[in-house]
Amino acid sequence: MLLVEDDRELVELLSDAWRGEGYVVDVALDGHRGLHLGLTRPYDVVVIDRGLPALDGLDLLVRLRAKSIWTRALILTALGTVHDRIDGLDAGADDYLVKPFDLEELSARVRALCRRALELADVLRIGSGHLDIARREVVLPEGGRVSLTAREFALLRVLATHPDTVHTRASLRRSVFQDAPAQSIVDTYVYYLRAKLGRSVVRTVPGLGYRLGAL
Incomplete structure (x- = not known):
C-alpha cells in the first residue's frame, strides 16, 4: 500500500x-x-x-x-x-x-x-503463458501447469502485475519477503523460479534489479 x-x-x-x-x-x-x-x-x-x-x-x-x-x-x-x-x-x-x-x-x-x-487480475500474462492466480499455478504455452510455493508465487505475481517495471531487490524484499533479514533472499527465489520455469522467466537488469521475462 x-x-x-x-x-x-x-x-x-x-x-x-x-x-x-x-x-x-x-x-x-x-x-x-x-x-x-x-x-x-x-x-x-x-x-x-x-x-x-x-x-x-x-x-x-x-x-x-x-x-x-x-x-x-x-x-x-x-x-x-x-x-x-x-x-x-x-x-x-x-x-x-x-x-x-x-x-x-x-x-x-x-x-x-x-x-x-x-x-480483476485472475490471470496475468507471462509471455506466451500466464499466471493462474486462483490456482496459484503457472500455465505454460504448451498447456502444462507448474505449481509454485507461496513465496515463489508472490514474487512472480509482483513481477507479472507490473511487467514493464524494473524492481530493485530492496523493493521486492519489502513486498514479498518483509520478514527476511537478508536481501539475498530475493536472488534465492529468482533462482527457484528459473529452475522451475526456465531462465528467461525473470530478466536481470544489471545494476538495477529484476523485471518479468517470458516463458
Whole structure:
C-alpha cells in the first residue's frame, strides 16, 4: 500500500494501524515523492490526500493514470462537496472519503479495493503463458501447469502485475519477503523460479534489479 499524506500524526496513525493488519505500507509526505513511488513500485492500493505539498493529490493521480498505472486509488481529504467528489472520481479515483473519518470504515474501504484488485487480475500474462492466480499455478504455452510455493508465487505475481517495471531487490524484499533479514533472499527465489520455469522467466537488469521475462 502507498499512503500519500503530509499530516505526520495521521501518517503515523494509519501506517501503524495498517501494518498491524498485515499490510506493507510505504509513505510519501508530498506529491512528488508519491508520484515517484507510484511510478516505480508496485502497489495494490494507494491512498492520497488532495492538498499536498509540491504536487496536488488529484494532479498526482491524473499523472499516474496517464502513465497507465491503474492501481486502485482512494482519495482521503477534507474537501467534501459534491463537486470535490466528482473531481476526484473523474481524475481516476476508485473511492473518495472525507475527513474526519472513521478508521474502521477507511480500513473496510481499503480491503474492498484490495479485493477488487484481486478479482480483476485472475490471470496475468507471462509471455506466451500466464499466471493462474486462483490456482496459484503457472500455465505454460504448451498447456502444462507448474505449481509454485507461496513465496515463489508472490514474487512472480509482483513481477507479472507490473511487467514493464524494473524492481530493485530492496523493493521486492519489502513486498514479498518483509520478514527476511537478508536481501539475498530475493536472488534465492529468482533462482527457484528459473529452475522451475526456465531462465528467461525473470530478466536481470544489471545494476538495477529484476523485471518479468517470458516463458
